[in-house]
Each structure stands twice: as C-alpha cells, then as structure tokens.
Amino acid sequence: MNLTAQLIETIPIHFILCTERTGSSLLSLSLNLSPHILSSSEEPFVIYFYKKYKDKKIWTSEEIINYVEEFWWMSEKNLDLFYSSKKTLIDALEPFKANLNYQLLIRITYFQFIEPKSKDSIKCIIDKQIKFFFYLPLLCQILPDAKFCVLVRDVRDNVISKSNHQLNSSGNPIYLSALWNFTYSNVYYLKLSKREYMVLKYEDFAAQPEIELNKICDFFEVPYYKGIIETEGKYQQFLELRKEKVDPEHIKYLGTFQKSLYKGITSKKIGVYKNSLPKKTESKIIKINKELFDLFGYKIDKKEEEKLNITDYWQIFKAYMYRPFLLKLYYYVPFSLKLTIKKLRK
Numbered sequence: 001m002n003l004t005a006q007l008i009e010t011i012p013i014h015f016i017l018c019t020e021r022t023g024s025s026l027l028s029l030s031l032n033l034s035p036h037i038l039s040s041s042e043e044p045f046v047i048y049f050y051k052k053y054k055d056k057k058i059w060t061s062e063e064i065i066n067y068v069e070e071f072w073w074m075s076e077k078n079l080d081l082f083y084s085s086k087k088t089l090i091d092a093l094e095p096f097k098a099n100l101n102y103q104l105l106i107r108i109t110y111f112q113f114i115e116p117k118s119k120d121s122i123k124c125i126i127d128k129q130i131k132f133f134f135y136l137p138l139l140c141q142i143l144p145d146a147k148f149c150v151l152v153r154d155v156r157d158n159v160i161s162k163s164n165h166q167l168n169s170s171g172n173p174i175y176l177s178a179l180w181n182f183t184y185s186n187v188y189y190l191k192l193s194k195r196e197y198m199v200l201k202y203e204d205f206a207a208q209p210e211i212e213l214n215k216i217c218d219f220f221e222v223p224y225y226k227g228i229i230e231t232e233g234k235y236q237q238f239l240e241l242r243k244e245k246v247d248p249e250h251i252k253y254l255g256t257f258q259k260s261l262y263k264g265i266t267s268k269k270i271g272v273y274k275n276s277l278p279k280k281t282e283s284k285i286i287k288i289n290k291e292l293f294d295l296f297g298y299k300i301d302k303k304e305e306e307k308l309n310i311t312d313y314w315q316i317f318k319a320y321m322y323r324p325f326l327l328k329l330y331y332y333v334p335f336s337l338k339l340t341i342k343k344l345r346k
Contacts, residue, residue, distance in 0.1 A: 011122060013046075015128075017150050022153040033225065033228045033234065034227075042077060042131075045109065046106050046139070055102075064097060068086050073343055080247070081250070092112065126220065133184075134324055135327075146195075147197065147220060150197055150199045155298075173277065174312045175319050177284075178320070187292075206267040232263065287308065
C-alpha cells in the first residue's frame with residue numbers, strides 16, 4: 001500500500017448490516033473479488049475503540065504497539081485467517097504517528113484485512129457486521145457519510161438455518177424469530193434519520209446475483225467488476241493461502257460451518273421453511289414480525305394468527321436480553337474492563 005494520509009482518509013467506509021445465516025459471508029466473498037472493494041471480517045473495533053482514541057492525534061511508537069496489542073486482544077474472530085500480522089499493522093501505522101487521528105487510524109487498521117488482496121486500487125471499505133445494527137446512532141456519529149446495505153433473509157428460512165447450525169444459544173423458533181425482529185427493527189432508525197441505505201434480500205441475491213451485485217456497486221459508487229460473481233472455488237483458494245497461519249482444527253471447522261461458500265451462489269435454500277416449519281409456529285412467527293414482513297415485502301398468509309402463550313413471551317424476553325440489552329450494556333463497560341474480560345476468556 002503506497003497511499004498518503006490524505007488519500008487514505010478520502011476512502012469511504014460503508015456497512016452491510018445483517019444477522020447470521022443471511023448469505024453475508026458469500027456476499028462479502030463476492031465483494032472482495034472486486035479490486036475496488038475491501039470487505040472486512042466482523043471486528044467491531046470502530047465502536048469499541050472510539051471513546052479511548054477519538055481525540056488522539058499524536059502517538060509514540062510505544063502507544064502504537066499498545067494499540068495493536070489491544071486490537072488483537074479485543075478481536076472476536078480468528079485474526080490469523082483474515083488479518084495480517086501485528087508487525088505489519090505496526091509498520092503501517094508508524095509513518096503517520098505525528099498526525100494519526102481516529103479516521104486515519106481505523107482506515108489503516110481496515111486495510112490490513114484480507115491480507116493477500118492488493119489495496120492500491122481500493123475505492124471503498126465495506127464492513128459486514130452483525131452487532132452494528134444495535135449501535136447505529138454512534139456509528140453514524142463516527143462515520144456521518146457512511147451508507148448502509150441492509151441484508152435480510154425471510155425470517156422463516158433464517159430460523160431454520162440458525163436452528164440447523166445451533167446458533168444464538170437456542171433452537172427455539174420463537175426465540176430466533178424474536179432475535180430477527182429486534183435486529184431488523186433498527187432499520188427504522190435509518191429511515192427516521194434519513195440515512196442512505198438500501199435493502200438487499202437474500203432471495204434476490206441468490207436468484208439473480210449479477211443484477212443485485214450491480215445495484216450494490218452503484219449504491220456504494222464503485223465500478224462493477226465482472227469477476228465479482230465468480231465465487232465458486234475462491235474460498236478454498238483463500239483457505240489454501242492462509243493454511244500455514246491458521247490452526248488446522250479451525251480450517252476443519254470452517255469446512256463444516258461455511259461449506260455453502262464452497263459451492264458459490266445458489267437459490268436452492270429459498271423457502272426451505274415450507275417443509276420444516278409447523279404451521280402453528282409459522283403463524284406465531286408472522287405475528288411477531290408482521291410489520292417487518294410488510295416493510296421488506298415478504299408475502300404472508302393472511303389467515304387468523306396463532307396466539308402467543310406465556311412460554312412464547314418468555315422466549316421473546318430472552319431474545320431481547322441476549323441482543324439489544326446485553327450489547328448496549330456492554331458498550332458502557334469501561335474499555336479496560338472489556339480488555340480484562342477478553343484476556344480472561346482467551
């Protein structure tokens with residue numbers, strides 16, 4: 001990367017907002033095939049480091065090393081797979097230490113994601129993120145020019161997929177559908193605050209990927225690259241490049257958990273709920289998410305809705321505590337305590 005601070009700071013940072021099992025990893029893989037887009041893995045450092053470093057501009061070498069160590073401790077995924085080394089990040093930050101503001105800091109940090117990819121032609125950074133749905137006011141404060149692509153999948157299919165992969169601590173469909181609701185209800189903040197956003201439905205992306213990828217590139221104002229759609233085999237190639245840095249057990253896990261990335265874009269998983277979801281359960285899911293079904297244009301059965309019982313309301317409450325409440329609470333935990341918790345867990 002041979003870019004000046006002025007050029008780096010002009011590179012926009014945008015976001016894909018989603019929940020798990022919406023095709024977001026496949027979308028990110030596609031975007032990274034473009035020489036003009038850097039789509040990072042899910043590390044919410046932009047939010048968690050803001051309070052500590054938002055006003056800092058002059059750094060020492062020791063402070064840069066300390067930041068890099070903190071970044072590693074605060075990471076949520078396996079950095080060995082998607083990120084460069086500590087030394088590479090330190091070396092990238094060091095030349096700018098006399099005037100390293102937060103905007104420059106986060107962009108240089110982003111540039112170390114997807115290490116084999118050349119960064120010289122990057123026109124746009126896109127962070128595919130699950131947690132940022134719950135931090136939108138702060139995110140818009142940090143990056144007021146950011147655009148948002150809301151990636152959504154029919155909650156009924158999403159529930160089945162999450163349950164099959166044992167995600168979010170429960171296979172209960174009411175709990176999982178409430179999580180979906182609490183996540184995508186945050187779209188109303190984007191609407192009311194008149195933020196620039198687009199909605200990408202998983203079903204459209206899977207059925208007509210080239211059309212939808214063209215729309216995304218137009219929205220984020222980057223040139224469309226034809227090779228962006230040719231995802232088959234690309235994830236395996238990436239894993240092969242990184243295998244020397246990554247624990248073999250983690251590679252094996254990815255082969256199971258993200259096996260859909262091996263096959264490329266397919267529409268075979270649209271409507272799987274029709275053969276898996278009991279009608280009474282589907283009716284309850286519709287009742288919980290009726291407004292969002294309408295907002296995103298999903299067709300629903302207009303027949304009488306099934307009533308929710310006490311157990312259902314308990315599942316909804318647990319979903320609220322798991323995502324909206326705990327994530328907002330965690331933000332207010334002092335950074336030093338966050339760091340201590342991370343160190344103890346690792």
